[in-house]
Amino acid sequence: MNTMKFAVEPLDTGASFKTKAYAALKSAISQMGIYDxxxxxxxxxxxxxxxxxxxxxxxxxxxxxxxxxxFVRSVPRRxxxxxxxxxxxxxxxxxxxxxxxxxxARLITQRATDAxxxxxxxxxxxxxxxxxxxHLDEYSDANIQFHQSIIRSSDxxxxxxxxxxxxxxxxxxxxxxxxxxxxxxxxxxQHQHIIDALKKRDxxxxxxxxxxxxxxxxxxxxxxxxxxx
Amino acid sequence: MNTMKFAVEPLDTGASFKTKAYAALKSAISQMGIYDxxxxxxxxxxxxxxxxxxxxxxxxxxxxxxxxxxFVRSVPRRxxxxxxxxxxxxxxxxxxxxxxxxxxARLITQRATDAxxxxxxxxxxxxxxxxxxxHLDEYSDANIQFHQSIIRSSDxxxxxxxxxxxxxxxxxxxxxxxxxxxxxxxxxxQHQHIIDALKKRDxxxxxxxxxxxxxxxxxxxxxxxxxxx
DNA sequence: ATGAAAAATATTGTATACCAGATACGGTCT
DNA sequence: AGACCGTATCTGGTATACAATATTTTTCAT
Numbered sequence: 434m435n436t437m438k439f440a441v442e443p444l445d446t447g448a449s450f451k452t453k454a455y456a457a458l459k460s461a462i463s464q465m466g467i468y469d470x471x472x473x474x475x476x477x478x479x480x481x482x483x484x485x486x487x488x489x490x491x492x493x494x495x496x497x498x499x500x501x502x503x504f505v506r507s508v509p510r511r512x513x514x515x516x517x518x519x520x521x522x523x524x525x526x527x528x529x530x531x532x533x534x535x536x537x538a539r540l541i542t543q544r545a546t547d548a549x550x551x552x553x554x555x556x557x558x559x560x561x562x563x564x565x566x567x568h569l570d571e572y573s574d575a576n577i578q579f580h581q582s583i584i585r586s587s588d589x590x591x592x593x594x595x596x597x598x599x600x601x602x603x604x605x606x607x608x609x610x611x612x613x614x615x616x617x618x619x620x621x622x623q624h625q626h627i628i629d630a631l632k633k634r635d636x637x638x639x640x641x642x643x644x645x646x647x648x649x650x651x652x653x654x655x656x657x658x659x660x661x662x
Numbered sequence: 663m664n665t666m667k668f669a670v671e672p673l674d675t676g677a678s679f680k681t682k683a684y685a686a687l688k689s690a691i692s693q694m695g696i697y698d699x700x701x702x703x704x705x706x707x708x709x710x711x712x713x714x715x716x717x718x719x720x721x722x723x724x725x726x727x728x729x730x731x732x733f734v735r736s737v738p739r740r741x742x743x744x745x746x747x748x749x750x751x752x753x754x755x756x757x758x759x760x761x762x763x764x765x766x767a768r769l770i771t772q773r774a775t776d777a778x779x780x781x782x783x784x785x786x787x788x789x790x791x792x793x794x795x796x797h798l799d800e801y802s803d804a805n806i807q808f809h810q811s812i813i814r815s816s817d818x819x820x821x822x823x824x825x826x827x828x829x830x831x832x833x834x835x836x837x838x839x840x841x842x843x844x845x846x847x848x849x850x851x852q853h854q855h856i857i858d859a860l861k862k863r864d865x866x867x868x869x870x871x872x873x874x875x876x877x878x879x880x881x882x883x884x885x886x887x888x889x890x891x
Numbered sequence: 892a893t894g895a896a897a898a899a900t901a902t903t904g905t906a907t908a909c910c911a912g913a914t915a916c917g918g919t920c921t
Numbered sequence: 922a923g924a925c926c927g928t929a930t931c932t933g934g935t936a937t938a939c940a941a942t943a944t945t946t947t948t949c950a951t
Contacts, residue, residue, distance in 0.1 A: 589757060591751070717906040
């Protein structure tokens, strides 16, 4: 039988409206700058349905997920509101992040190849060249990307999943946390030390460095972010 | 005005059918012994609706949550299946647990009162008296309770929330992980060391002890739990 | 004009009807 | 008899209708 190749793509059958709505809503919340506006932000369910072009059911199921993950809060017969984390909750998130990333770094010393660690270093060098004093905003992105790279390199799916949601909130307040240039500079130095420890494959050292580096941020939030409450 | 107490309970108005269904389903999944049966376990949506006495909508919303949390997997037009974690996923869960509980222990050394640490010790003593060689199953429960107590004492809501879901899976394979008496005995000794370190408020030491103790379990699963896949 | 009561409105929670795809079974053609 | 196709049925996905309640507006009596 003359079967010629037809090159059909697998057509993503897994993407239901619910899944798409979830992705769209989460993306929208991530980008909206939760902590910029002073007032509570309310989401109109019907309006969202119309915007997404689907009925309430998939939107509601997506909302239920976002509520469980702490992004929104649904008050019966009142509305759905975007959640603003309190200072304490932010600190808890940073603390969990510190615990997970330090474990990720430990895993890297045990499992990563030399090439993978070299990739991390090159990524880091690119970042530190890019944004120094001038573009703090860009550097803030690079900063988070550095940490995400470490977590990704650990090759632990679960740590990646958990921290992904944390970073959505962390990113939202990133602008404030790097307001002082000192932090940016110290940050680069500490990152260099972390890379060095990874290259030496010193598990205990790199774990301590990563943990303390991130807990520094927690302490900084504790001191300077009273406006959150 | 003569207002006498009437002792009416707050009648949880916040508990919607969706919430109740979520709790009921999660509880059922937790207790069903996921890894006992060899075959895939399928849940019938409409059957569950009838059993719970509600319509499909709240059950479906609850299912969406459970799917996001990794307890079930919904295949369109096929059915909803209870998820069996692979060996690798179990090890990842134990690894995350190790990271979070060691951080929790660190927090205890910084924030807990002497009385709280004493409570932990008494709890531990009660456990070790209770189940020794004979009732390994009970000891396994006590074992997990010990770890949960540490996490609870850290007073970090987020760590509590994350580990709660992990423990549902961990508990499901606990019976296997304590099959060797050595593990139970070694476990008690290590727990004693952890308590001692907490009393000395030695953050670095207790962090290391908790981490290594839990990572021991990860290594044990790696070696002896091939049957999971 | 003002206050309260009542009705209209808005919004989420729930139930149900319908849709589309996947499987199993049975019939038909070879 | 066996391969193949159509249909019947079962399943989860989606849309919509209905219910319950908080809010806002309207209305009417004082």
